[in-house]
Amino acid sequence: MINYANEIVNFKGCPSCAYVKKEFVLPCGLAYENDRFILSQDWELPIKGFFIVSPKRHMETFSELTEEERIEIFRIVNKTIKILRLNNICDRFNVIFEEKTNTHFHIWIMPRYQWMEELVGNIRDNIGKIFEYAKINLRTSENYKQIKEITNIIKREFI
Numbered sequence: 001m002i003n004y005a006n007e008i009v010n011f012k013g014c015p016s017c018a019y020v021k022k023e024f025v026l027p028c029g030l031a032y033e034n035d036r037f038i039l040s041q042d043w044e045l046p047i048k049g050f051f052i053v054s055p056k057r058h059m060e061t062f063s064e065l066t067e068e069e070r071i072e073i074f075r076i077v078n079k080t081i082k083i084l085r086l087n088n089i090c091d092r093f094n095v096i097f098e099e100k101t102n103t104h105f106h107i108w109i110m111p112r113y114q115w116m117e118e119l120v121g122n123i124r125d126n127i128g129k130i131f132e133y134a135k136i137n138l139r140t141s142e143n144y145k146q147i148k149e150i151t152n153i154i155k156r157e158f159i
């Protein structure tokens, strides 16, 4: 895998399980973790404020979480968005559940930036195009610096 900062990352098996076990790290570090969940900048996309929350336990679907865990994962999503909004990083978000076959379940907290709308019009219909654009055009040291700063804000304010 190539991470958001254009570095090659090596691991074996499930990427999320490897990340949970700290078999690889991102240059920005982890935003937040507790005994059940892990919150981090998206590994591959250099988009500011794009966070992923995953359960530490391997599962493929939302319904495999306990009721208590479902409440907790939304508490983490809500808190992350709140911090990003209060720090004027982004105001609106798309929250996406990904239940891909043979893939560790995770929730995407995807910021809706004006540049995305200018680029593709309808964000939801063109998520792939936005990701491709980001991988080609947003790999700059200034952007990496800001991604790290945003992770630090989450680290500091996530109580």
Ligand SMILES: [Zn+2]
Binding pocket: 014, 015, 016, 017, 018, 057, 058, 059, 104
């Ligand atoms: Zn896994």
